[in-house]
Amino acid sequence: MESHLDSSSKHVENENEDEFERSFKEMLSTLPKGNSWGNFENLFQYQGFWLYPTYLKGVVSAQQQFQAQPSDIMLCSFPKTGTTWLKSLIFSIITRTSFDDSTCPLLSKSPHDVVPFMELHHAHFSTHRDLGIPVLATHAPYSSLPRSIIDSGCRIVYICRDPKDSFVSLYHFKVQIIRTSKNTQAQPIDLNEAFELFCEGENIYGPYCDHVLGYWKASVEHPDKIMFLKYEEMKDETVLYVNKLAEFIGYPFSLEEHKKGVAEKIVKKCSFENLSNLEVNKSEKDYRKVIQNKMFFRKGKVGDWKNYLTPEMAARLDQIIQQKLSGSGLSL
Template sequence: MDPLALIPLKTQQEDAEDERSYQVHSDLVSTLPEDSRWAPVRKFHGFWFRDGWLPSILATREHFLARPGDVFIAAVPKSGTTWLKSIVFSVVHRGRHPPHHEDHPVRHANPHDLVHLHDQLYRWRKNPDLTGLKGSYGIRPIPLDEALDMFCSGITNSGPFWRHVLEYGNEHVAHPDRVFFLKYEAMKEDPVGSLQKLAAFLGCPFTADEESQGVPAGISELCSFSNLRNLGVNKDGVLEKGRHVEKKLFFRKGKVGDWTNHLTPEMAEKLDRITKEKLSGSGLSF
């Protein structure tokens, strides 16, 4: 059962308050700086957001209360989020779902069905259209060089990218018990080692018996990109979480360095230069 279905329907008074709150946030969004070269986005507190989603983001920011034991996976789109969701689920629930079991949920459900998207956590129960997640996205295909220019200037969905990296990186240094900073390349290079560090951070380190039985390696194999991509549950059908997305679109090549097939040397040099400038003095590098 979808755990969101357990949330009780709101009263008429609560619905009216939601409508009022949404309208207040919508009015605020309409006054913010905008850009529409790729899709309609608005700038709020230094970050760019899809304008149709921003009222709900602001409502979530206003009402959502995290619990001490909550775990959030924060990442930009297409950076391995789906892969990491399967790993976190399998690490946390390995006692009930050993990786070698044929009925393991990862083999039968898309990772986004196992670990919900944050945009689904705050749901306007009676009128889901208020989330702004349905209807036309208004995304316009643009040339790669123009997209790169926008990325480098920070005008992307939830951009600028470097500010996210810096803020999470700084929090990791200040509070390593609360923020675990992962790099995609490091996970690809040493998946089992990354799993062990992740399990320790989540408060459920692998025991000596689990290590000797190959549990970390089993989870790594189960959640490997090649295995996930070839599972029927991730190849067929659509994911319906307020929007319809073909499941196969969540999995691309999953290879480090594939950018060389898309970016020219000049584009790569520009991106490297700006990355070094933005992260200068932080101790972070890519």
């Protein structure tokens, strides 16, 4: 039988949720509104960035409620910049002594299931912490991170990618979502229109450059707390970066592990070829039961943009990026 205290606390919890819903809807009505690619869903501009309502609600909720701990690890990224890969690598580094080759959760779960997104699951994150997996991911810009993440001094790992490849990957991802969606308002996405909006910064979690710059500047100020990675460099020297990651997040490889090639085994296990061929990533749907896991594994190649963008489009985007990054010390 439910105790009076349980029932009372649930009542307060429900009231708080209702109050949050009311204040969120009120806030939403005051924000600048834009159309997403293919008219899939409205985007709202919050603190200088464009988000879908679902993710925006999660970010605002986390800003108000999420309490980071010093031992937490935050994986931050703009969409389609290597998030799935980074999640699998860091999860494998952290849990390498907890599972063997036949019991690793990545064999039966998507990387997005084993490392949840703050925008969607921050309220249940304590369960992961209790299991000894204190890692959470987010696409939120640095300026929108909950204050507790900055104040706690927890480790932040950020990955970025050539914006041309990021755009092409995001475009294909959205095309797939619209194809499988039941949203009757959605329309086929025109590549040129999407490119135009990307250049203007009107896309999910955009503008791209502002997103990258926020984390870059923070990493320059706090190199001991924020690790800034480039997808292309990680592809070139993955073992080196896995070692650097392990050191940075506080799970360094021992001398014995170096001799046994543990880092090399993690790299192989988390390779695009291996993960994309697992049954769970070919047939299952993700944690929201909306997106098929295979949509997170398209090509993962560097320079694939050359198959989709004209030289003029590439030059235009490069120019925008160079202009925005000018004087920052960062090049993409």
